[in-house]
Amino acid sequence: MALIVQKYGGSSLETAERIRAVAKRVVETRKAGNDVVVVCSAMGDTTDELLDLAAQVNPTPPPREMDMLLSAGERISNSLVAMAVASHGVDARSFTGSQAGVITTERHGNARIIEVTPGRVKEAIDAGKVAIVAGFQGVNRDSKDVTTLGRGGSDTTAVALAAALGADVCEIYSDVDGVYSADPRIVPDAKKLDKLCFEEMLELAASGSKILVLRSVEYARAFNVPMRVRSSYSNDPGTLVTGAMEDIPMEEAVLAGVATDDSEAKITVSGIPDVPGEAAKLFRVLADAEINIDMVLQNPSSLHDNITDITFTLPKADGPRGLEALRELAQTEGWGDIAYNDKIAKVTLVGAGMKSHPGVTADFTQALRDNGINIGMMNTSEIRITAVIEQEKMEDAARAIHEKFNLGGGEAAVVYAGTGR
């Protein structure tokens, strides 16, 4: 008898009919002899409707009240799922984040989970009940105020709860049936992956894959909670995300897939004195504006001694704000020009196999070159290669790399030894 945590997203709970379908799956899992804990997001558009109401009464609503408002959404979906499960004669009990012991930091709208003390959830399971826990929400330990966890919060609730309960697996249900070797809308022969290691999933999530939120994967890796990505509309076993890179048989050196991301822009600040502390000034200004930067490249100028350029990427949405802050700084410091380009994209190849198999970078760059795609910036980790390219070439690039490494179709994507990298 396993303990299974199942997380269902808002689109899986959009209507009463879908809620009944979710309940049916929960009941089947329970009747197969498993203990089941269910984590639900708010129904379909609930959150948007509540945000809209809030905007109508106060354009800048206090964050504490916003959390009080939004957390009502999961309360509704969760109690409905509990009722639907009960209609099958299976005892179910819904819990708010607070009741389930999800203790968070104080930061309303984007709280972090500090710990989970799921005493009531455990009691319910021990009594043979299905426990339904509201995702996305928790309670601050000191003020006892309701908090929400921000983007990907429900996935994180599910993983944190699975960790605290020592669950055998945390199943994340959505409208796709697993993790693919590329976005199938871009690469038609993309292949569903049976298994990935946490590191690969982390790199994919950080590189633009939307299937799992980085934060929940980080949590799963830290507490070694196996995750399974599944569709709520099929019985496909989906993709298992588990274990460490070391578990992967090196002789097979599988590459996981290609991720794409066109949500970032690129800023280049030139004419910065190449002395210690100058780059820090730049990044401090951006940090103070709460702007997350992604890739960074520093090029000593070939024309002038002791002068350098710094290029980095940041979310397009933060572009104008970032530019403004930097223009002020550049003027004060007497730096050179600032260039902004929001017509870029990132294309990334991820795979634990990369580590022990040289030649991957060579093949990667060759695939782009063969398709006439110029690389603007490049950046690698042990199991990832990322290139910044022109935005309009993004899909071509993904297809080229996917094909070069033979990631598609029914075949296993094995990387054979090459040279270089």
Place this chain on the structure above:
Amino acid sequence: MALIVQKYGGSSLETAERIRAVAKRVVETRKAGNDVVVVCSAMGDTTDELLDLAAQVNPTPPPREMDMLLSAGERISNSLVAMAVASHGVDARSFTGSQAGVITTERHGNARIIEVTPGRVKEAIDAGKVAIVAGFQGVNRDSKDVTTLGRGGSDTTAVALAAALGADVCEIYSDVDGVYSADPRIVPDAKKLDKLCFEEMLELAASGSKILVLRSVEYARAFNVPMRVRSSYSNDPGTLVTGAMEDIPMEEAVLAGVATDDSEAKITVSGIPDVPGEAAKLFRVLADAEINIDMVLQNPSSLHDNITDITFTLPKADGPRGLEALRELAQTEGWGDIAYNDKIAKVTLVGAGMKSHPGVTADFTQALRDNGINIGMMNTSEIRITAVIEQEKMEDAARAIHEKFNLGGGEAAVVYAGTGR
């Protein structure tokens, strides 16, 4: 500086626009130098929408989950009101029933308040904030489960909170601007009453007046919390409900008003042996079926010794169930016929003045007789006279009594000494 509890019903909170209007009133009350605690129901149709969703996933939803679901409604309205108040620069904080310390019995869907320990509400007030408390909901002390209070729950929350905080007044806002001497839809010259005592309000509420729920008035009387019935659409001071009958100057012996109620039916069981214990059997059967009975009349038969008839009224909705239970009993016991009449109505005159002024009953019956209205049953308390009449004569009866006692218009409704009663 007074402490004022204000309760707003669902229709006052139906849209974002109305929520802003409520917030404006709250802010004005606060800026006038008062401490303000606001109790809100769920927005307009929210509860019906949630009930509808529940019915779609489970026709007989577990009561615990129903409470979890419905309590989301006040969470939404309360946080929106808090946001709207905050938009005026006045600090506001919303609390769930549980956070506000509303401790109840375990009975889901119809819990009773055991006590209110409003520590967090008090803290918020002491810090100069407006506290917004979710009506209609509480938490069970033992199981820590969310409960709802059933019909009139938000009014009861407001009064209970006012009692626990020692508030100066509990204002109940709705879409009418006070308590009237009769339903103005039936009696066009009905007069708004400036003041009523608790006992009068209790009798009116028990006799069909919808303006305040009996339960909240009982609570207010028990803890001596002055209530004020007001409209959320005007600045009219409304009607004050306060004090005991003894406070009323007897020389003026004011009558309060006329109430009507056509929601009941009448059952007569005949041929019951007139020996101790027989009536008890009848009422036990009804109690076991959880049917509340109202007026009761027992007539010894003039034709047969030791045989009696029992007539009583009960909610129409419970009529068929009551009949079924009684037919079974009557057969077992060998009693006589059972008659059922759901074309009846009650008309009631209420006034503390009645007590010390005889002749009221005589005038009451004469008013009905003069209008050709036959009295089926009659029942009195110290400050109330109720007659059961034909349903189709209800409105005529209300107008006749209202006029007879001169309750309308701009004049005070004074009862002069008469004879009889």
